[in-house]
Amino acid sequence: xxxxxxxxxxxxQKTLDxxxxxxxxxxxxxxxxxxxxxxxxxxxxxxxxxxxxxAKILGENYAEEAVEKILALKSQSAVEWHMIGxxxxxxxxxxxxxxxxxxxxxxLKLAQRVDRFAAQFGRRLxxxxxxxxxxEESKHGWPASNESxxxxxxxxxxxxxxxxxLEVRGLMTMPPLSTDPETxxxxxxxxxxxxxxxxxxxxxxxxxxxxxxTSADYKVAVEEGATLVRVGQAILxxxxxxxxxxx
Numbered sequence: 001x002x003x004x005x006x007x008x009x010x011x012x013q014k015t016l017d018x019x020x021x022x023x024x025x026x027x028x029x030x031x032x033x034x035x036x037x038x039x040x041x042x043x044x045x046x047x048x049x050x051x052x053x054x055a056k057i058l059g060e061n062y063a064e065e066a067v068e069k070i071l072a073l074k075s076q077s078a079v080e081w082h083m084i085g086x087x088x089x090x091x092x093x094x095x096x097x098x099x100x101x102x103x104x105x106x107x108l109k110l111a112q113r114v115d116r117f118a119a120q121f122g123r124r125l126x127x128x129x130x131x132x133x134x135x136e137e138s139k140h141g142w143p144a145s146n147e148s149x150x151x152x153x154x155x156x157x158x159x160x161x162x163x164x165x166l167e168v169r170g171l172m173t174m175p176p177l178s179t180d181p182e183t184x185x186x187x188x189x190x191x192x193x194x195x196x197x198x199x200x201x202x203x204x205x206x207x208x209x210x211x212x213x214t215s216a217d218y219k220v221a222v223e224e225g226a227t228l229v230r231v232g233q234a235i236l237x238x239x240x241x242x243x244x245x246x247x
Contacts (some may be wrong), residue, residue: 001045001049001177003043003200004046004049004050005052005053006053008046008049008053008055008083008235009053009054011073011234011235011236011237012035012037012050012053012054012055012235013054015035015218015231015234015235016030016035017042018195018215018218018230019033019035019218019219019222021219022218022219022220022222022223023222023225024183025167026222026223032227033226033227033228033229034056034057034227034228035055035056035057035062035229035231036057036058036059036061036084036211036228036229036230036231037050037057037058037085037231037232037235037236038058038059038060038061038065038214038230038232038236039060039066039069039232039236040058040059040060040061040062040085040230040232040239041060041065041073041239042236042239044069044072044073045066046236047069047073048076048128050103050235050236051073051076051079052150055079055180055235056078056079056080057079057080057081057082058079058080058081058082059081059082059083059084059103059230059232060081060082060083060084060085061083061084061085061086062085063083063087063091063094063095063098064091065092066083066094066099067094067098068099070098080100080101081097081098081099081100082093082100082101082102082103082148082228083099083101083102083103083104084103084104084172084211084230085093085104086104086106086140087102087105087110088115089109089113090115091112092110092117093117095114095117095125096114096117096118096121096123096125097117097121099125100126101126101127101128101169102114102125102126102127102128103127103128103130103172103211103228103230104128104130104140104141104172105127105128105129105130105160105166106129106130106140106141106142107142107148107156108156108159108160111127111159111160111163111166111230112163114127114166115163115164115165115166116165118165119164119165121161122168123165124164124165124167125165125167126164126166126167126169127166127167127168127169128168128169128170128171128172128211129141129142129157129160129168129170129171129172129204130142130171130172130173131143131144131171131172131173131191131194132144132173133145133173133175133187133188133190133191133194134173134175134176134187136176137175140168141172141173142156142157143173144173144190144191144194145190147190147193147194150197154201154202157202158202159199161202161204161205162204167206168205168206168207169206169207169208169209170195170206170207170208170209170210170211170227171191171194171195171198171206171207171209171210171211172210172212173187173188173211173212174212174214175187175188175212175217177216178216178217179216181216181217181219181220182220184213184216184217184220184221185220185224186222187212188210188212188213188220188224188225188226189224191210191212192210192212192224192225195207195210197232208227209227209228210225210226210227210228211226211227211228211229211230212224212226212229213226213229213230213231214229214230214232214236215231215232215233215235218231218234
């Protein structure tokens with residue numbers, strides 16, 4: 001276990017150093033970016049090792065799997081748990097009850113359902129709105145690849161902003177998969193422009209957060225304004241199963 005903690009700590013610190021370097025490169029402070037360690041599919045003992053290695057924020061893609069880990073590690077009260085994956089409506093209650101930030105809110109219907117559960121738990125849940133910046137059919141989120149159609153999104157988004165038990169804090173995206181981090185840059189820039197577009201038209205929400213960047217491209221994401229980067233494999237190593245999504 002000690003060897004696992006030490007190896008994770010080394011990679012975690014290396015990632016923090018890279019984030020700091022990328023931030024300073026564009027005149028940002030390292031503190032303006034938070035690192036979400038993605039623990040999906042990793043067993044509890046690996047997650048425990050990540051916490052002991054210094055991880056402060058843990059990201060999960062699957063609500064039921066995440067809740068099992070949250071309950072198993074409930075003594076780790078200083079750890080923040082973020083939901084970063086697609087959530088089916090029937091899992092909305094788990095999200096409203098157990099997570100500090102919901103990155104991947106992708107429909108008005110889901111927002112309304114999460115809002116109702118948040119009310120039951122006496123919470124005002126911070127959320128990010130997920131956008132499909134690359135126009136891929138396999139990706140979730142509101143369509144954002146065609147900037148001339150952004151105005152058509154405003155009706156849904158205004159309705160979400162007005163929900164009493166959700167607190168909209170910004171946007172999230174997953175760019176098309178590539179081995180070259182630079183190919184993600186245009187999508188990150190598009191999300192930042194969309195954030196500015198929405199901040200002007202819906203100023204009642206905060207819009208300060210941009211969740212973008214994974215193990216493959218988080219340095220570019222930081223250069224383009226990410227405030228949250230979601231890094232899994234670069235810190236924890238290979239996952240315990242093959243998946244179509246990455247982090």
